[in-house]
Amino acid sequence: DQQVKQNSPSLSVQEGRISILNCDYTNSMFDYFLWYKKYPAEGPTFLISISSIKDKNEDGRFTVFLNKSAKHLSLHIVPSQPGDSAVYFCAASENYIPTFGRGTSLIVHP
Amino acid sequence: GAVVSQHPSWVICKSGTSVKIECRSLDFQATTMFWYRQFPKQSLMLMATSNEGSKATYEQGVEKDKFLINHASLTLSTLTVTSAHPEDSSFYICSARVQEGNYGYTFGSGTRLTVV
Numbered sequence: 001d002q003q004v005k006q007n008s009p010s011l012s013v014q015e016g017r018i019s020i021l022n023c024d025y026t027n028s029m030f031d032y033f034l035w036y037k038k039y040p041a042e043g044p045t046f047l048i049s050i051s052s053i054k055d056k057n058e059d060g061r062f063t064v065f066l067n068k069s070a071k072h073l074s075l076h077i078v079p080s081q082p083g084d085s086a087v088y089f090c091a092a093s094e095n096y097i098p099t100f101g102r103g104t105s106l107i108v109h110p
Numbered sequence: 111g112a113v114v115s116q117h118p119s120w121v122i123c124k125s126g127t128s129v130k131i132e133c134r135s136l137d138f139q140a141t142t143m144f145w146y147r148q149f150p151k152q153s154l155m156l157m158a159t160s161n162e163g164s165k166a167t168y169e170q171g172v173e174k175d176k177f178l179i180n181h182a183s184l185t186l187s188t189l190t191v192t193s194a195h196p197e198d199s200s201f202y203i204c205s206a207r208v209q210e211g212n213y214g215y216t217f218g219s220g221t222r223l224t225v226v
């Protein structure tokens with residue numbers, strides 16, 4: 001049973017527009033949430049994170065929103081750039097151990 | 111920033127042989143290292159958690175005698191796939207928790223293992 005779900009396997013967006021990647025979780029004990037970006041044949045790289053005591057964290061073009069009551073978080077990328085094309089993994093952490101979603105492949109068209 | 115160096119990046123081996131994958135934390139001490147496996151278009155599946163100087167904790171369904179993990183120092187953890195079979199072909203990634211700062215994790219660059 002997946003505790004972290006990314007229901008959209010892929011997302012296609014036009015350059016300059018907003019990309020919204022979604023993630024749902026079931027374990028209410030998760031207290032920290034992270035987004036990672038991954039290129040093929042490479043390890044994931046950390047993008048942005050948010051603590052369960054917050055509902056929003058922003059870093060440049062990237063913003064993560066957390067809705068604890070809905071057990072939902074999202075990553076917004078504005079404006080999207082072709083270089084953002086990658087697989088994005090959502091991760092939720094309990095006791096410092098992360099659980100990953102299956103990833104969403106984002107393609108940003110020029 | 112914290113860097114984890116993983117080697118080799120890819121390896122091809124014959125069935126029945128063993129393969130060792132190394133992960134080194136270059137500028138920090140990694141008391142805890144995580145080992146993941148990723149199948150195509152699937153999530154990162156946690157295989158085991160290793161703590162320096164103690165035995166690794168394996169996730170359910172992961173054969174500890176097949177996937178040997180050693181974390182002998184604060185900067186080095188190794189995963190040895192013993193008696194490899196074609197079904198062990200996968201992408202293996204290590205990760206270390208960066209103690210300072212936040213809950214962030216630093217990942218190695220991954221190892222593509224192909225067993226023929």
